[in-house]
Amino acid sequence: MSNPSRIPFYAAVFLLMAAGIALAIWRHTELGIPWMAGEQKPIWMVEARIDFDAANKPVQASLNIPDQPPGFTILSEQAASPGYGFAIIETAGGGRRAEWTKRDAVGPQTLYFKAQFVPSERDAAGPGRKPKAQPAFWEEPQATAVKQVLNQARERSSTPESLTRELIRLLQPDSDNQNTLLLMSDSNRLPLLVKMLNSADIPARTADGLNLEDARRRQQLTPLLQIYNGEEWLTFDPKTGEQGVPESLLLWRQGADSLLDVVGGDNSRVSFSMIKQTIPALQLATLQAKSGSLGFLGFYELPIEEQSMFRLLLLLPLGALVVAFMRMLIGIKTSGTFMPVLIAVAFVQTALVPGLIAFIAIVSIGLLLRGYLSSLNLLLVSRISALIILVIFITAGMSILGYQMGFNTGMTVTFFPMVIIAWTIERMSILWEEEGVREVLTQGSGSLFVAVCAYLLMSLPISGHLTFNFPELHLVILGLILLMGQYTGYKLTELRRFSPMKAYD
Template structure:
């Protein structure tokens, strides 16, 4: 029979598992290592204004996911105000409303921004050109400024740079000074760019510096590059192209950052600080939609997450059991009993678990040997063993507590049904094949459980299995490959030792 379908299934499982894991790492920035740290900026905006004793409506522009930064969490403090978040193609805004307010008012908005080199801004369509006509003699000055900068440029980017230098640089002429009497420098630059059929807009950004307080937003100019279909940022004072690494764009829709209706003397200031936190915690706070490709345990409640964190380790233990039984040839009492014992070791710690396991099994075997003389039916005998195991664990727990050994209380994590069947199976094995086989299979089970515990309790393994569900497909493929092995086991090779010794003596 052809093995091609089998290898195709294994190959598909490997490819799907690796692809899903790599996708989560790249797209959702899940770290490969558990100890990675990410830089997070905490920015607080404080809005101050004087309410006039009537209805008040406050609108504040909010930051969004953008190149180099992702929004993690955001909070507000606004006693008595209603709050709503609004969003459209031009950006996000927070709206506070109240029916009646008077006097000085303060509203707070805070946001955590994750520094993420892989983050990209959402695709935004360039705005329509809105160039209002100039009155005389400003129209002539505007035309001359555009023609002078256009002649010294090669494309839209260099044209914007030259125009900024003509308006704010040392070469500022009479035309620029005349137009600046009508428009602010940044607004004038955008208006002239639009007049020359170059799509541009004003944006507001915050220069991030650790520990700074009461900082204002600064104005920058974005110019649309038609060849690359991207936005480029220019400093409106120097004409320098490129976005500073510490620039957080706050408003990119061409609207006012703060709008207050029903109040006067409104202003907003910003304070900021930075810290580092584990990458896994930062990712958990991600405001990303749960899609099929972003299928993760993080979408469950914390209680279920803790449960699955242990459940997802079972395939690792199963892989260890398959490897040791199929390739090495270790005999165990029960197929996957060592995996369940290893799970108990995770809860109890290795040393406490080993001592508890040996005590329970040893006492259980003694009591089981007495039950064998009663000639009970199987169901009744196993039930009696289960009750006996429960009694043994209860007695040991009470004795440990009385002696001040709190670690002994964790013996209750052992799977009692599995322990009962282990005692029953070892007792029958003792009667049929003698104590040697009991020691071989019992020791093999304990050795396998310890190795499985070391593999499952590894911090890297726990991190990978919990955060990358595609690893389960990879484990399935490896187990299928091991299950296809029909050669000699390592422990069986000792049977050939006399043959090799004879060949060496010849």
């Protein structure tokens, strides 16, 4: 039966680990940071080209631009318009328009607006306040025809969506219905649908979508129908009645009065070109984090030098996890508790083989010099201080020797913590005197083995990626270390002590 006093501890550890995992999932979902390094994501570069003829007077051109289109996230926006002033204007209805202005212009003019769109699972933004159906007035005989067509559609429907589909079906151009022929004789089909739906007390509006196809030029927008069903705006194809927005369709205009307005010019027209690109998902997430309100939750805003420092520091918990596992569960003896972690960090900065050679050389030479200092009967503080100075001299000598020989092995040992190495030499020397050479070799080789294991884990690309981009995962590492700290059973290396007992089974 488990000890009840440990239940709060296990509950706290579980909450700690759950919080780390939940925060990591939230960061992945909200900021788009990938779980794996090297993951690629598509991005669409869309360019709107505006052409018109200026009439030698002040010009003001206004283009409706997307605002939180469903299925896409706007990454960046820019305009190419030499000689023109440019601004993005928020309209009273909640939309956005790109506006170009110039005091005097004459002849053919060309303006460009470019935007990058990233496919996402984000839904369209809510309408804010509940829209109302616009009043519609009809004259006879259209009023009677509208009433009959709407009554026929109501009989075959029960919701705003089904009524819209039935109305689209009844207003097909090839219909032989007299009411349909009368209504569509002088009217465009899409404005007629919008007006009839508003007459049926269903808020309706027009929209424009852009079909995204790689490397296409001079494309036009596709007109669409939107209705409000009481909760959200729904999009329909006015020709087929198909509901929904395809993945390859970008809703460029929703609810705006016009797509393009030009004052001071004639023959205005707009066309679209697009190209599909792929960029690393991490780079994309970094750009989104910098431009969004959640950027402060990561390290991306820090200077590059500080980011490099944190990339190294955030690997230390992984090394601590390896040391805790090796010491508490496996039972490997090391020289010092977390000296292997510092050695592993040095190996990450350098390379495994050169780091091993440098560490063994420094400790070996240091042990020889420590033997001489021991014969002088110095006090502990004086002996350690002398060891630190000697370790620095050894490191400098190896650096110079390595450089003269054309290797950088000696140069990299400066990353080793000099004071810790000096204490390691002191501890090994005392251990040599008290326990003998065998214990020194056991703890020294154990330290190097654990350091190599920690290095192999810390040098994995996914380790650096997860620890830097998902720092909350360190809460999971902390929870695992706390759980291992509760283990009081036999270590793996101690089981061999009881192997002779098997003969009596």
